[in-house]
Amino acid sequence: MRAIIVTEPGGPEVLSWSEVPDPQPGPGEVLVDVRATAVNRADLLQRQGHYPAPPGAPEYLGLECSGVITEVGSGVRDWAVGQQVCALLAGGGYAERVAVPVGQLLPVPEGVDLVDAAALPEVASTVWSNVVQVARLAAGETLLVHGGGSGIGTFAIQLGIALGASVVATARGAKHDRLRALGPVHLVDYREQDFVAEVRKVTAGGGADVILDIMGASYLGRNVAALAVDGRLVTIGMQGGRKGELDLGALLAKRGTLAATALRSRPPEQKAAIVSGVRDQVWPLIEAGRVRPVVDRRLPISEAAQAHRLVESNEHVGKVLLTVG
Numbered sequence: 001m002r003a004i005i006v007t008e009p010g011g012p013e014v015l016s017w018s019e020v021p022d023p024q025p026g027p028g029e030v031l032v033d034v035r036a037t038a039v040n041r042a043d044l045l046q047r048q049g050h051y052p053a054p055p056g057a058p059e060y061l062g063l064e065c066s067g068v069i070t071e072v073g074s075g076v077r078d079w080a081v082g083q084q085v086c087a088l089l090a091g092g093g094y095a096e097r098v099a100v101p102v103g104q105l106l107p108v109p110e111g112v113d114l115v116d117a118a119a120l121p122e123v124a125s126t127v128w129s130n131v132v133q134v135a136r137l138a139a140g141e142t143l144l145v146h147g148g149g150s151g152i153g154t155f156a157i158q159l160g161i162a163l164g165a166s167v168v169a170t171a172r173g174a175k176h177d178r179l180r181a182l183g184p185v186h187l188v189d190y191r192e193q194d195f196v197a198e199v200r201k202v203t204a205g206g207g208a209d210v211i212l213d214i215m216g217a218s219y220l221g222r223n224v225a226a227l228a229v230d231g232r233l234v235t236i237g238m239q240g241g242r243k244g245e246l247d248l249g250a251l252l253a254k255r256g257t258l259a260a261t262a263l264r265s266r267p268p269e270q271k272a273a274i275v276s277g278v279r280d281q282v283w284p285l286i287e288a289g290r291v292r293p294v295v296d297r298r299l300p301i302s303e304a305a306q307a308h309r310l311v312e313s314n315e316h317v318g319k320v321l322l323t324v325g
């Protein structure tokens with residue numbers, strides 16, 4: 001088969017669509033003929049040599065895909081050749097075929113086409129596990145989403161609204177019109193406005209009950225300042241650095257909780273439990289049209305370098321998909 005290989009760590013030009021050995025499905029796995037994959041921020045880091053695949057994962061980039069099952073490994077029940085699926089991957093999505101543990105498979109939601117389904121597994125699993133499982137967002141609470149225009153952010157805004165929360169999101173002003181189309185969300189142009197003041201304004205001084213953070217160090221103090229009493233701050237990205245300083249007195253005064261998680265390095269059993277929760281609780285929201293994949297554009301996988309340049313520029317809103325075949 002062909003896959004995108006990283007010829008050496010570096011810029012987008014090191015991505016090459018090349019012949020590689022075909023994967024074989026092991027026990028409890030299926031082989032998926034990939035129709036589309038998506039560019040995630042982590043792919044840019046892996047390309048640069050900063051985020052190697054976890055042990056046992058395929059070495060190629062690609063944390064999610066959609067496609068058709070073409071082979072089932074031993075012990076596989078419930079999934080059959082010919083079924084259309086999407087999947088959460090530890091790697092290997094930028095390829096014509098990938099072997100997937102069945103616990104990481106999801107059916108294509110009704111009403112979503114096969115290519116767009118590649119936009120869902122990573123964001124649905126990350127957002128649901130952090131906002132619902134870890135931070136326990138409840139109806140009537142306020143959710144602050146940083147990076148509202150990202151793949152993660154566009155999904156988190158919609159899920160927050162669907163769960164009955166009031167949603168505030170940070171994003172550069174040029175993205176606000178496209179984000180308003182997702183539903184009622186208070187948008188903050190973080191380049192022009194102070195998000196702490198904006199959150200306090202919309203919550204009558206109360207603060208955000210849950211914050212989904214992708215900035216890390218540079219937002220740590222301000223995130224704690226924006227938290228409500230009993231608030232929960234979950235960091236999933238470190239785009240603003242990994243080492244910060246925190247006044248623990250400020251956190252203590254809020255009775256706040258800080259959490260940080262990574263999805264890719266979780267063992268398969270934990271991924272399977274998250275995927276199962278997503279199927280039970282998030283898929284019905286997608287099938288009801290209350291949450292939808294937000295796709296900035298589709299590019300053929302042979303243009304993966306161009307797709308990485310686009311995501312690096314942060315000009316996109318939602319997901320950038322790579323189509324295969």
Ligand SMILES: NC(=O)c1ccc[n+]([C@@H]2O[C@H](COP(=O)([O-])OP(=O)(O)OC[C@H]3O[C@@H](n4cnc5c(N)ncnc54)[C@H](OP(=O)(O)O)[C@@H]3O)[C@@H](O)[C@H]2O)c1
Binds near residue numbers: 122126
């Ligand atoms: N821990 C996990 O398991 C996990 C899983 C998936 C993703 N992630 C992380 O989640 C983040 C989003 O991932 P993605 O693939 O969806 O990213 P993406 O689509 O590439 O988007 C990155 C976003 O960062 C925003 N941004 C940059 N500086 C900002 C600032 N100062 N304040 C607010 N937003 C800012 C950009 O928006 P503007 O154009 O508005 O600046 C852009 O929308 C990444 O950090 C990624 O590593 C973590």
